[in-house]
Amino acid sequence: MQAQSRLAMSGGVGGGSGISSSDDEHEAVIRELTRGRQLTARLRDEALRALRGQGQAEATADFILQEVARAFTVCLNIMGSPPARAPPPEMPATGLITSPTPTELMAPRRNREDSIPREHTVTTSPHYDGYQWRKYGQKRITKTQYPRCYYRCSFHRERNCRATKQVQQCSNGDPPQYLVMYFNDHTCDAAAWEPEASAAANPAVAMQLDLSDGGAGGLVARRGVQEEHERQVLVSSLACVLGARQFHQSPPDAAGITSGGPSAAVNVARQAEPPHRARTRDAPAPAAASALVVDDAAAEMPGLGVDGVGLDIMDYDVTGELCFGDSYGLPDGPYQ
DNA sequence: TTCATTTGACCCAA
């Protein structure tokens, strides 16, 4: 992860100085991400062709592969590479600092300890960053249009985690954008499950995304890893759906699905599956609609019902960004 | 009943 962490920090977010990664590494990562996006587009074409006229399955494949392509686009944005096309407006675009910068938006901060954000980002979905946060305050900031919300790690007390973040709406666009500032590093073990934990459980992820660095890589890089993590689950789920459909249409051998077919895909999904998260308003339960879509597709598989294979997509917040992108809608009520 | 959020009050640095 060393390379990606450094690149993510230097490329899109913060524009930090002291870039230590080589241009070659940067280009290699962008090249691979671009290739991934192109292959996803091809896969989408193939899938839609194969599933043409099959209603629910076609829509499911289309949705999932659009999400995979979006994940690549977001990663490319984070890496500072101009996307081939902008992400769809309804999709949360994360990571690129445009304007304003924190110093522009913030009133001058006092020189208190830990008052300098170790990281900041502008996103349309400020709630989902892989950690559990608990809101402890909200203040109207003078000369700004929107209040600032204060969050601390949910394990602040029980594990003495000092990580905090501040979220402030910074544009009234559609969707609105939020400036998220992070203070202090997580010291709670709870943060370790994602994505480091999944990488530990899945050597492929760890190999692709060298996480050995761990610390200074920061959340933006972690978010990139998370995108990859989501992509793997989505691809695995899709492979399961498509594989089973082929299975349904032709014998397993003819479809080329034996040990490497749906079961393998499910295994990958299992490996990549994070442990269950506590349901908080910050990280709501997965949207029922998308879960049902996948369930429906899977339920059509002969012998591959969701329960039968244990592909528990319901527990993975794949569509959280989509469904809760505006969940930070701040009330217009009286602020302090 | 438990837990997260809201919000007025308080603390503290500039």
Place this chain on the structure above:
DNA sequence: TTGGGTCAAATGAA
């Protein structure tokens, strides 16, 4: 004195 950050009681949802 002012404004930002935090505390903690009140409130609401599950």
